[in-house]
Amino acid sequence: MExxxxxxxxxxxxxxxxxxxxxxxxxxxGARVVIAEKGATKYSGAARAGNDHFMCYIPExxxxxxxxxxxxxxxxxxxxxxxxxxxxxxxxxxxxxxxIVKLWEEWGIPMKQEGKYDFQGHAFPGRVxxxxxxxxxxxxxxxxxxxxxxxxxxxxxxxxxxLLGGSDGVTGAVGVDTRQDRLxxxxxxxxxxxxxxxxxxxxxxxxxxxxxxNHPFTLSGxxxxxxxRVGAELFGMEMMARHAGLKNYIRSGQxxxxxxxxxxxxxxxxxxxxxxNRYYHDMIMEVDKQIFERYQTAGLGPVYMDCRGISDxxxxxxxxxxxxxxxxxxxxxxxxxxxxxxxxxxxFCTYEMRSxxxxxxxxxxxxxxxxxxxxxxxxxxxxxxxxxxxxxxxGHAAEYIxxxxxxxxASLKSQVDELKxxxxxxxxxxxxxxxxxxxxxxxxxxxxxxxxVRSQTMLEAGLRHxxxxxxxxxxxxxARDRWELVRCLEVVNLFDMAELVFxxxxxxxxxxxxxxxxxxxxxxxLLNGKILVIKKVDGRPVAEWRDVPR
Amino acid sequence: xxxxxxxxxxxxxxxxxxxxxxxxxxxSKDGELPVVSHPEVCFxxxxxxxxxxxxxxxxxxxxxxxxxxx
Numbered sequence: 328m329e330x331x332x333x334x335x336x337x338x339x340x341x342x343x344x345x346x347x348x349x350x351x352x353x354x355x356x357g358a359r360v361v362i363a364e365k366g367a368t369k370y371s372g373a374a375r376a377g378n379d380h381f382m383c384y385i386p387e388x389x390x391x392x393x394x395x396x397x398x399x400x401x402x403x404x405x406x407x408x409x410x411x412x413x414x415x416x417x418x419x420x421x422x423x424x425x426x427i428v429k430l431w432e433e434w435g436i437p438m439k440q441e442g443k444y445d446f447q448g449h450a451f452p453g454r455v456x457x458x459x460x461x462x463x464x465x466x467x468x469x470x471x472x473x474x475x476x477x478x479x480x481x482x483x484x485x486x487x488x489x490l491l492g493g494s495d496g497v498t499g500a501v502g503v504d505t506r507q508d509r510l511x512x513x514x515x516x517x518x519x520x521x522x523x524x525x526x527x528x529x530x531x532x533x534x535x536x537x538x539x540x541n542h543p544f545t546l547s548g549x550x551x552x553x554x555x556r557v558g559a560e561l562f563g564m565e566m567m568a569r570h571a572g573l574k575n576y577i578r579s580g581q582x583x584x585x586x587x588x589x590x591x592x593x594x595x596x597x598x599x600x601x602x603x604n605r606y607y608h609d610m611i612m613e614v615d616k617q618i619f620e621r622y623q624t625a626g627l628g629p630v631y632m633d634c635r636g637i638s639d640x641x642x643x644x645x646x647x648x649x650x651x652x653x654x655x656x657x658x659x660x661x662x663x664x665x666x667x668x669x670x671x672x673x674x675f676c677t678y679e680m681r682s683x684x685x686x687x688x689x690x691x692x693x694x695x696x697x698x699x700x701x702x703x704x705x706x707x708x709x710x711x712x713x714x715x716x717x718x719x720x721x722g723h724a725a726e727y728i729x730x731x732x733x734x735x736x737a738s739l740k741s742q743v744d745e746l747k748x749x750x751x752x753x754x755x756x757x758x759x760x761x762x763x764x765x766x767x768x769x770x771x772x773x774x775x776x777x778x779x780v781r782s783q784t785m786l787e788a789g790l791r792h793x794x795x796x797x798x799x800x801x802x803x804x805x806a807r808d809r810w811e812l813v814r815c816l817e818v819v820n821l822f823d824m825a826e827l828v829f830x831x832x833x834x835x836x837x838x839x840x841x842x843x844x845x846x847x848x849x850x851x852x853l854l855n856g857k858i859l860v861i862k863k864v865d866g867r868p869v870a871e872w873r874d875v876p877r
Numbered sequence: 878x879x880x881x882x883x884x885x886x887x888x889x890x891x892x893x894x895x896x897x898x899x900x901x902x903x904x905s906k907d908g909e910l911p912v913v914s915h916p917e918v919c920f921x922x923x924x925x926x927x928x929x930x931x932x933x934x935x936x937x938x939x940x941x942x943x944x945x946x947x
Contacts (some may be wrong), residue, residue: 366898375898376922484900505900533941538899538918545899545918576921576942629945656921660938666946674945810903810915 328747328773329509331737333482335361337721338515338730340487340550342368344710345703345717346522347470348427352721358728361513362474363502365545365813369471372709373523373542373579376653377464380448380582381431382457383424388444389455397421399455407840408683408708410750411563411858413876416841420707420715426736427714428459437462437468448582449694451599452607460578462651463710485511487549488816489746490518491739494558496697498734501746505813510750512743514736516728517586517698519720520550521713524704527821528828529680529778530770531577537763541570541579541678545817550705552820553628554686555827555863560695562858562873564824565777565831567841569616574629574674576660580652585645586634586668588675590622596630598817603637605644612675620677631672632709645788677764680778680841687860689876692720695862698731699742700724752801753815759803762814766821768796773825781832782845790829797822827861827868834870836861879936880926882911886933893925893934901925921925 333746337353339346350360364371365607376728389396401409432438438461439445446456464702475481484505494497497518502511525548531540538544555561572578585603588596588611595601596618597611609632611618622628633687634645645668649658660666666673688706693699700723702716776789806812837851838844854872859872880893880901887910894902894911899918902925905911919936926934 366900367896370896370922370924370928371898376924466931506903536917536939536941538920539939539942543920543922573944576938576944631947653922655927656922656936656938659923659936660944663938664944664946666944671946688913809905813900819894857912 332512333361334514335359337517337724338513339519341521342376343372343521343523345713347474348717349519350474350479350723350824352718353725356725360479362479362481363487364483364802365486367483368481369468375467378710379460379648379651380458381461382709383428384421385425385444390867391606400457403454404449412876416689418469423715424711424744427718434473436466447606448608450607451610464651477757486813490553490557491742494696497699500742503750506809510747514734516731517724518552520705521703522550528682530775531679540577547817547820548824549820551686552823556806557696558863559699559860560687560860561684562687562860564682565835565842566683566825567680568683569680570678571612571616571619571675574676577678578657580654580656581612583648583652584608584632585637586632588612589631589633603634605641607736617677619675632675633672634668638774692716742754753806753812758807759805762811762818765800765804767816769821769825777828777832778847780843786829786833793825830861830868830870831859879916881935881937883933886931888931894927896924896928
């Protein structure tokens, strides 16, 4: 295996929205930047084909008082996550968000509709609208270009597999080339993790189609796993979310739908909308993702997204928004099937469980490990969380590195050798299971033991079984080529995170959100305002309750 | 299963191979028709279709992904 060493000030792991913004900002401030991206930066990540909604605070639209905006925002969508982040992070985010909007506009991402800021979707009628409608189809090429022209070095087809250093600070990372037999050793004074949402922990609704999901298959939470292994704090791994949308064809895009969720008798299934509305999509699909599944299992379904009755202008707007949100494939499929949204209600369904565990991050995008920064879905959510905290992280990393000496290569040798051995083990085995077998075993273990209903006995049995499977993964799984090797390394990360899901779920002795315990069916008020932090101590995950930072 | 390459139109430029983040075309050789090695992980992002200079790629929809409607 060839080994290549790359020296830099800031290593950005993941060439997504967050990573690119971190790179751009750090370059502006003079730091050397390398972006290591598992796929191809211009075309990778959940944002690759575009998005259409950017959460932000614009004084000229929302009024001059940010505190009033925040107060109203905390009454809206996903406020549970905002509450867990704490007021400092939320305030910093929203305060900075308009600057990011203006930068994006300057760089060529259309952030206005007909010359005006237009807020649409993800809001309840009568409440503050906080998502700016924008056209993000070309956001990845545009942001990649901004990074490259500032001199950021993009290394595509590189999967970073572990961080170097320890809980006292990062000193770099190790990566594998996803196509050639090459190991990369990054000597970096600081690292930014932006590897996005975690998929593949639970079986998706059509398990045989790995790629049929609203987030790319390659988003295996690598950043979170590496953060955990280097000793950083994570939180909320036991907390779950589900998404919902088109039945069978799993896509994102809630605010895009100008329609009403109706049952077979055309009755709205939620209480928020009775007629399609361009400015307010049917919030029932955000408030109660499981409504579609419940109707199905009760025999009351199907539930449809019904866009009948919308104007031609709204229909046009909807189709364009679908494309801006990266859903051209849906438009093509509708064409293939002869589906006309003005005439044909389309079925919606509930998608699979996801862990919404995140890396603990403060308002400076710092993790609990020195020199390690994060942003985007790793620590917040949505495009705006990625763009804003990527930017913030880049700024702080560029400042931080000024006082950090360059890494002593010799000190990394033993860690590098261990990782090299770990990778080679998958390559050198002659026979055994493959990555897909291991991933499936993981998925049904999580679904069966840490699924919709949990309990002490089930969680303990599940964790015990998981650890046995983990041994099999590390000792018997074979990578038959480079592509499979990358998949094996992703599954290693997924297993580490599954262990944290079980650890957190065992410790959280209550029911809250989609974490439901049959042995603790109530929500414990004593745990309000707290997060469950997990950290590696002596090689094992240890969970500890902590107040949300004020 | 996605994607499908029209052999008569494809010029083997390798753009789709460069674009695909999931490396669905892994193992394709320079100057040769791309191989669809891993259709099962296709994310249906349409970027290979968009970027193909010859319009030689079609994304197929697996039957299991067909959207029901009335």
